[in-house]
Amino acid sequence: MNLILLEPHNVTHDGQALLHDQRRLEHLRKVHRAQPGDTLTIGCTNGLIGKAELTALEPDHAALRWAHLSEPPPPALPVHLVLALPRPRMLARTLEHVTALGVKRITLLHTKRVEKSYWQSPELRTDKIHQHLVLGLEQARDTVLPSVTLVKGFRAFLNEHLPSLLAQGRGLVAHPGMANPCPRGINEETVLFIGPEGGFIDWEVDQLLDAGCQGMHLGPRILRVETAVTALLSRLF
Structure with missing residues (x-):
C-alpha cells in the first residue's frame, strides 16, 4: 500500500x-x-x-x-483493454496488475473458450472488482478508478461495442501465429484485444481482423494471460 x-x-x-x-x-x-x-x-x-x-x-x-x-495522479495509458474473461483467480491478479500499470478502460468479454461458469464467480461482483482496482491503485500511487464493462456475448460485442471502440483508436489483436510482432513504444489511442488461455478461435480472430484490427504476436512462447497482459502493455507503451 x-x-x-x-x-x-x-x-x-x-x-x-x-x-x-x-x-x-x-x-x-x-x-x-x-x-x-x-x-x-x-x-x-x-x-x-x-x-x-x-x-x-x-x-x-x-x-x-x-x-x-x-x-496529480500519474498519466493513464492510452489503451482500452478488451480481455477475454480469465479464470477467477487470474482475473483478480490481472485486474490489479493492469490497474497498477495505468489502464483505465477495461472490457471483460465472453469468447468461445471462456468457461461459462466463470461468469458466476464472486470475483465479478461489483464490490470484488472494486477491491482489486483499489489494490492496483494503492500499489501504483494512483487515484483514478478504471471503468470495467462486462460483455457476455461475442456476437453482441461485434455488433454493439466493436464499432465504437475502433472509433476510439487503433485495434490490435494479440494472438499466437500472427504475421507481425507486437509494436514497441507506441503513443496513440489503442484498443488491445487479448484472448483466453486457449486463445481466440479462428472465427473470432477473423471477425476482429475483418473489422479493421491488426494481428500481432509476442513470439513463439505461449504465455499465461496475466503474463501476456503485462508483457504487452510494457512493450506497447
Whole structure:
C-alpha cells in the first residue's frame, strides 16, 4: 500500500478522514509500522495526491489529517483493454496488475473458450472488482478508478461495442501465429484485444481482423494471460 486511497465515505470533513476497514488498519500496523504523528501518502478517489498526518491508530479505526492535496495522479495509458474473461483467480491478479500499470478502460468479454461458469464467480461482483482496482491503485500511487464493462456475448460485442471502440483508436489483436510482432513504444489511442488461455478461435480472430484490427504476436512462447497482459502493455507503451 504505497498510497492510502480515500473514498467519499472515509472523509469526515475538510482535511480529516477515518479508516475502519481491517485490511488497511493491519497494513498500517504491520507493514508501515505507523505511529500517530507519522506522515503518509494519501489520495482522494479520482482526485489529487498529497501527505497526511496519522493522528490516531486504534484497534477499530485510524484518523488522518491533511492540509492540502496538490499532486496529480500519474498519466493513464492510452489503451482500452478488451480481455477475454480469465479464470477467477487470474482475473483478480490481472485486474490489479493492469490497474497498477495505468489502464483505465477495461472490457471483460465472453469468447468461445471462456468457461461459462466463470461468469458466476464472486470475483465479478461489483464490490470484488472494486477491491482489486483499489489494490492496483494503492500499489501504483494512483487515484483514478478504471471503468470495467462486462460483455457476455461475442456476437453482441461485434455488433454493439466493436464499432465504437475502433472509433476510439487503433485495434490490435494479440494472438499466437500472427504475421507481425507486437509494436514497441507506441503513443496513440489503442484498443488491445487479448484472448483466453486457449486463445481466440479462428472465427473470432477473423471477425476482429475483418473489422479493421491488426494481428500481432509476442513470439513463439505461449504465455499465461496475466503474463501476456503485462508483457504487452510494457512493450506497447
